[in-house]
Amino acid sequence: MASATFLSTLSLANKNYLLLTPTHAYAKGYTNNFRVSNLPSIVVRKEGSVRSQGFVAMQEKGGSTLSDDSRTKTPHVLTVAGSDSGAGAGIQADLKACAARRVYCSTVITALTAQNTVGVQGVSNVPEDFVAQQLKSVLSDMQVDVVKTGMLPSVGIVKTLCKTLREFPVHALVVDPVMVSTSGDVLAGPSILSTFLEELLPMADIITPNLKEASALLNGMQLETVDDMRSAARLLHNMGPKNVLVKGGDLPDSSDAVDILYNGHNFYELRSPRIRTRNSHGTGCSLASSIAAEVAKGYPMLSAVKVAKRFVETALDYSKEIDIGNGPQGPFDHLLRLKSHSQACHRQQPFDPSDLFLYAVTDSRMNKRWGRSIIDAVKAAIDGGATIIQLREKDAETKDFMESAKACLRICHLHGVPLLINDRVDVAIACDADGVHVGQSDMPARVARTLLGPEKIIGVSCKTPEQAEQAWVDGADYIGCGGVYPTNTKENNITVGLNGLKTVCMASKLPVVAIGGIGVSNARAVMEICASNLKGVAVVSALFDRECVQTETRKLHEVLLGSNIGST
Numbered sequence: 001m002a003s004a005t006f007l008s009t010l011s012l013a014n015k016n017y018l019l020l021t022p023t024h025a026y027a028k029g030y031t032n033n034f035r036v037s038n039l040p041s042i043v044v045r046k047e048g049s050v051r052s053q054g055f056v057a058m059q060e061k062g063g064s065t066l067s068d069d070s071r072t073k074t075p076h077v078l079t080v081a082g083s084d085s086g087a088g089a090g091i092q093a094d095l096k097a098c099a100a101r102r103v104y105c106s107t108v109i110t111a112l113t114a115q116n117t118v119g120v121q122g123v124s125n126v127p128e129d130f131v132a133q134q135l136k137s138v139l140s141d142m143q144v145d146v147v148k149t150g151m152l153p154s155v156g157i158v159k160t161l162c163k164t165l166r167e168f169p170v171h172a173l174v175v176d177p178v179m180v181s182t183s184g185d186v187l188a189g190p191s192i193l194s195t196f197l198e199e200l201l202p203m204a205d206i207i208t209p210n211l212k213e214a215s216a217l218l219n220g221m222q223l224e225t226v227d228d229m230r231s232a233a234r235l236l237h238n239m240g241p242k243n244v245l246v247k248g249g250d251l252p253d254s255s256d257a258v259d260i261l262y263n264g265h266n267f268y269e270l271r272s273p274r275i276r277t278r279n280s281h282g283t284g285c286s287l288a289s290s291i292a293a294e295v296a297k298g299y300p301m302l303s304a305v306k307v308a309k310r311f312v313e314t315a316l317d318y319s320k321e322i323d324i325g326n327g328p329q330g331p332f333d334h335l336l337r338l339k340s341h342s343q344a345c346h347r348q349q350p351f352d353p354s355d356l357f358l359y360a361v362t363d364s365r366m367n368k369r370w371g372r373s374i375i376d377a378v379k380a381a382i383d384g385g386a387t388i389i390q391l392r393e394k395d396a397e398t399k400d401f402m403e404s405a406k407a408c409l410r411i412c413h414l415h416g417v418p419l420l421i422n423d424r425v426d427v428a429i430a431c432d433a434d435g436v437h438v439g440q441s442d443m444p445a446r447v448a449r450t451l452l453g454p455e456k457i458i459g460v461s462c463k464t465p466e467q468a469e470q471a472w473v474d475g476a477d478y479i480g481c482g483g484v485y486p487t488n489t490k491e492n493n494i495t496v497g498l499n500g501l502k503t504v505c506m507a508s509k510l511p512v513v514a515i516g517g518i519g520v521s522n523a524r525a526v527m528e529i530c531a532s533n534l535k536g537v538a539v540v541s542a543l544f545d546r547e548c549v550q551t552e553t554r555k556l557h558e559v560l561l562g563s564n565i566g567s568t
């Protein structure tokens, strides 16, 4: 029996309501079982407008007592694609990606390909009416959230799909415009292009072309730079899809993999270190189905793309040694190295760098000295305006640490504040914390990323540009840079000063939080080094080695708001 995970209940006019976020409502399938009430949305705005959160109130259909029994809906992706006998791409990749992302995946097969790591040896299209029959079988019976398309090998199949989707609308359509396989074999000829452009693209919530596909959709336009990718994204957006992700994996002369996401208003440049591996067959299919999976869970598109991209990168990185087939392009493994991850099906808030604004780091000795529990310390820091918490409990017994971490997590999540664990990746996994902070002599961030999976937050302590570059390559989310000023909290810790902090910020592609000897008297000076990626300060003693944690946190919060930096 599923336990209730909603934030709170509300009783009004003898009726009970669930209070929960709209995406949570969708992800949990509550919209199927509850009427969305006509109560106005309730908006909780945390101090300093660091994060605002909308909530909706939902009333149970036909009943008055709320319980969560068996109301959890399984997120469901339907993939409409070709089969790859080598199982690196196509339907097989989609199934594995969705399984790895913990989303149910049904399949409509459009073509059979005889394929291996050398290339495509044969293609046999499935007759249109049988594609139609498969679509109807799935969509008339199952509650599909997102349809993801891959190889659509004939005009008739594209038309059949569009017609069926008009008959059975779904929450979102993800179109991977597969035209050429990674081996260079043509999977959908130019005759299909016009139907694609006229019928399918306008229905799409996102299309995910690589450079070759974007060029083919744009009449052979040359795409050689990131600026070209932006132009292509804008032109493709004009054709009707709500979002366009142009994938720059093939961009020459780039040490990073750069993708451009455009939603008609903003461009997002999504960069990640390029992973050099032979085992990349199926990357495009897997990315598109991972995006579909995250959208099916209720993520907004930008978050879905970020998590999906990180997932594929992690899988690629950890599939480097796989040795399958003799051809130039091997498959990667979605599950092999990742299967020990405790990736819960429920969605969690994606990392928001502005959460680093006021980073409260606990200290077991200080709490003991002032006679307070970790839980009381965390509560007080949140009440004072802390935007992220780290449990840095160097002396705690593992069992005690886990128990207090679980209690702190409940409090943090009620307030929308992420909770990270210092050093102890095992504790973070065991209590499903939001992430970890590791230093240069702790578990390497790359290993922590593999253990924690793509969504968890990982912070790394860095004193130098080289360490900052490594943190980025390792898949960290932020850098903790310090000690900025001398501190008694950490022994033998070299002080980097404001200059050292600035040097690291300038070199870092990641957001940075400053740490070490920071408090009310000098926080402003720290923030005024004016580095756009310096997002806040992390503080131990100035909050926790004080009589009233809440008052000290509030004072620091005010100073930071006054500095007017990093809060956006």
Ligand SMILES: Cc1ncc(COP(=O)(O)OP(=O)(O)O)c(N)n1
Pocket (backbone or CB within 6 Å): 359, 361, 390, 392, 422, 423, 437, 438, 439, 440, 441, 442, 459, 460, 461, 479, 480, 481, 482, 490, 513, 515, 538
């Ligand atoms: C936000 C943040 N930045 C830096 C540190 C220091 O981590 P580390 O270097 O591993 O030292 P310890 O905290 O483990 O003593 C941090 N904890 N948080």
Ligand SMILES: Cc1ncsc1CCOP(=O)(O)O
Pocket (backbone or CB within 6 Å): 482, 483, 484, 486, 487, 488, 489, 490, 493, 515, 516, 517, 518, 538, 539, 540, 541, 542
């Ligand atoms: C953990 C850590 N890492 C670098 S300095 C430091 C200690 C920060 O503590 P305080 O805020 O009390 O100076």
Ligand SMILES: [Mg+2]
Pocket (backbone or CB within 6 Å): 422, 423, 437, 438, 439, 442
């Ligand atoms: Mg450490």
